Amino acid sequence: MKPAVFSYLDPRTLEEALDAVGEHGDDASVLAGGQSLVPLLNMRLARPEVVVDINRVPGLDTSRVEAGAVRVGALVRAATVEKDPALADALPVLADAVRHIAHPQIRNRTTIGGNVAHADPSSELPAVLAALDGAVVLRSTAGERTVGWEEFFVSVFTTAREPEELVTEVVFPVRPDLEFRWTEFARHHGDFPVAGICCGLDVEDGVVRAARLAATGVADRPVRLREAETALTDAALGAETARAVGELARRAVDPPSDVHGSGDFRRAVLATLVRRTIETWPDRSQRGRRGAAA
Amino acid sequence: MKAETREVTISVNGQRMTRRTEVRTLLSDFLRHDLGLTGTHVGCEHGVCGACTVLVDGVPMRSCLALAVQADGRAVETVEGLAPEGELSEMQQAMRDEHGLQCGFCTPGILMSMLAAERAGVSCAEACGDVLGGHVCRCTGYQGIRAAVRRRWATLPAARGEETPA
């Protein structure tokens, strides 16, 4: 279990990095946190000719809280997101979701850009991005483009990133009117979840005014559960709504079976997560509480 | 195909060391086989078991999931640096007192994670939970390790030692 031979480039500027991926394209793998790539290298399931290590590229490891969005640099570590007070204030669900990624020893290396670019269908952040209608910023020597999550996540481990592009930033829109929560079910804390949901609700006097619901682990990419969102909107919080919406979520997906369980099991877990999240949603007005981001 | 090599200089437990190595060399293999520091163990090479955990610039990470070239210019801490020869650190002593190890293979990684947890001021509950969760031990059933963590944390500044998870 040792990597096959590759050439190693460790560009010191973004321009050098873009030149490197521009030149090597499909033959290159971008090494950020390495927590997914290096296992694949070790198992020789990934055999790039060139590894472009972007860890020494300056400027990609900061986050900014802007009007309407949290912009997280591609090289920002999961552990940094977990502990960043500005992010916690602007978008607490981000840290909540990140805390479910493996364990501190992994989160110290995992990068937000790498996690999103890897597009694991059971990963947390893609679903957060989906719930928030987020986007991914891609750069190449030809310029920069921002791709919405729906276009970005194509399939299992497949994204809209062109080989000559780098993920430079991940954009999580802030919706101060909604309170977001992350809930997942995994064999152990830190394992890839069987299913996970990012749920955002605006609740006033026990009635849902607006809702966002996205899930991971139940398809080949993150999914928005739009029927469930519609059903939630203007519904009264409570057991009945919770059950109905959970059922809609179950019907919205058709995941494949694998060693951790059948597709039906994953769907049932999804329904349970949705139901329990809504059942236990605190009946209190959240409006304006997180105005700091606005 | 000849493998590309590079010169890598790291400070290991305070000692500067330079070796030329293949760019594909994992940090775990560099420490063990290029530098002869075999206290860091390799159990799965896909980042799950945690036996290879070391600190790089004070941050605990899997040395099997980092390339040696990535550690160039960095400070690495390994189990060999935890105590002067012939002595045990307090955490090492707690592990011995509480029978927190049997075969000892996973132990160095756990010790490095706990060192970082101690320095970071995490609670005893978190050390026994999220931090220990990042390690697989086949021998102990974890009970002795948790007891060792509690024993060690009980000697740390009060706020952290008080929380004792079930």
Add this chain to the structure above:
Amino acid sequence: MNRLVGARVARINDPRLLTGRGTYVDDISLPGMLHAVMVRASIAHGRVTRFDAAEALADEDVHAVITPEQAMARTRDLPLVWLAPEQRHTHVPVATDEVRYVGQPLGVVVADTRASAEDALDVIDVGYDELDAVVDAEAALADDAPLLYPGWGTNVVASYDIGDTGEEIEPVFAGAAHVVERRLQVQRLAVNPIEPRGLVAQWDAGTESLTVWISTQVSHHIRDHLAIVLGLRADQVRVIARDVGGGFGSKEHLYADEALACLAAMTTGRPVKWIEDRGEHFGATFHARDVVHRARLALDENGRFLAIHSDIVGNCGAHASNVGTGPFRISSIMLPGPYRFERAGTRIRGVVTTTTPTGAMRGFGMQEASWVRERLVDEAARELGADPVELRLRNMLGPEDLPYETRTYQRYDSGDYPEALRRVGAEIDKRSRPSEGRIRRGVGVATHVEFTGLGPSKMQQLVGFHLGGFETGVVRVEPDGSVVVSSGVVGMGQGIETTLAQLAAEQLHVPMSAVTVRLGDTATAPYSASGSIASRSMVVGGGAVVRAGGRLRERLVRIAAHRLEADPGDIEVEEGVFSVKGVPGSSLTLAELAGHAWLGWNLPPGERADLEEKDVHDPENVSYSYASHAAAVAVDLDTGQVRVEDYWVVHDAGTVVNPMIADGQVVGGVAHGIGIALHEEMRYDPAGQPITTSYLDYVMPTAEDIPDMDVSHLCTPAPHIPGGMKGLGEGGTILSPVTVGNAVAAAVPEIAEKLVETPLSPSRMWTLIHEAGLHDEAGPHDDPTSKE
């Protein structure tokens, strides 16, 4: 003096392990050392038709490629150890071009580095004529199943009965008031010590000798079998086990790949290192379990057990492993457990399939037997409306019944089985927690008797187990008074260095610090055929040290008496000082005694000069540990997740030499069993490709799975073992899966009848809960009405 036996003594090898100064096999590096990787079969079944290594050999980093043909020509067949009656093969080839499982070693690549050897592996072209795979043992019994060994005309490698059969037992079932019958299954497991297997081999052409450092539980056994397969004399092979990063049964014999790595060292004339990686481990290291029991328990109208029987179909994998059908046999002989039965027996069919061979793992056969028996008993209690503890007590052998001969040839020695169960039963009520909403809670119990301290040799002969069952202990006092203990058992984390030192120090009345324990090196350790397997190191090896140490103390006392001109009966020994009772100043230190003794000076008439005693301990019987366990679990009816919230163990392993180590063995064993109960499962696809080959797919128990447990010991010394020890390394694993299973049954009685197979993973649990109609009360298939 303070007694050392029974004391919580810190382990003597901890400091080196804690400071990173241990020596595991991959820590060994020799000048000029090369690195081997195995060429392994990538298909499950077929014949190798092409093995082209030309491109690999063209690489200057590559020193040798051993092809299947070369390997076949250079090696002899590996003898199997435990042979069943009329077992269809007794030897297996180290190398063959006939492929019967993915991961089977075909050849070896030797290169400058591990990575370059893997590069070479990438360009070796292996072609196959592929045959159909068969993964499941029951499927392999079908008339049209692909045959692994067509010459046999069947896939059954051995078939035999144990205990009461046919006419002896069927009338009991036919006439019984109540019969509980289930098809019970234990899944295939990968053993997973955190240190994989590995070795460093060095061939010395000058002395024509092979030295092998290897991660093993059985140094001498490895030596003997290496000599056989490599065509060497035993004295040409030296095997050394240094620190071993866990064994759990997976390192208890010579594997073909290990022999091939040694062959590579002999072929190249250079030291060769081979280290199994984790990916390889899942296919190359023998698996365990994978067995189906069609089992029946007969009771009379008063709930008295009459008979137990199981029809066992065991999956042996691609060939009978070293132990072959041994696990199914041990399941059979231990099936009756601690209960009285008029009749008990099994039928065993060992079946070959195109999967990795199955062999030993912690709990060997007994974990399966406990799963079968204790599930049946719990089901009987449920069906009869009886209390599970009370029903067990009603049928349990009491202390007055021991020794007791079972229907399956076991002679239980000593103990108080009901007391262990009563104690556990008393504990479980103290911390009961209620069910809450969709979280159900329940407590389960289970109980067993355990076969430990493998021996005696005559019994091993009787059952076709081709390894001696004795152990030899050598205790020597050096001229300076230091004490060296040698034994053929091996340290692999179980703390045997420390506990042997405790026994020797106690016998000699010297402090622990005076004692060094040397294990694992065939050049210096006394011969041990069976090594550290089957919970025998402390029982058989320890017993030898007790006797050798005791005899050496008696000699030292005689020598001291002679020199102090006193009667031996008047000599007192304390902390290594020999003094005459009541005569102040009349004393000698051990060093003073030993210094002269090794000169041959001042010895009493007839006394030998050397201060070394050797004892060969071949026990008259195995020793039977026993335990009762209880688990409290919470089951989430919606996700199927089972959490073990509390766990209790009452265990009797005879004399407990070191309670800290004993507790560690029990707790670690329970944790291993909780992994079996809830998570671990080695799986194949229908084409015979393993699909759980990393820790992402093969789920290991982690800290959050394992609650802190209450462990207490009864201590009934084994009457026939010097020192009174019984084994305790496996009991935790044997009983915990069924204890958890019974707790789940108590929590969700609606599915109890279907709790027949582990792991009780969320997926399996959810399916059972769903099938029982316990899903969310609104029902998943109700029309989800909208919010109006």
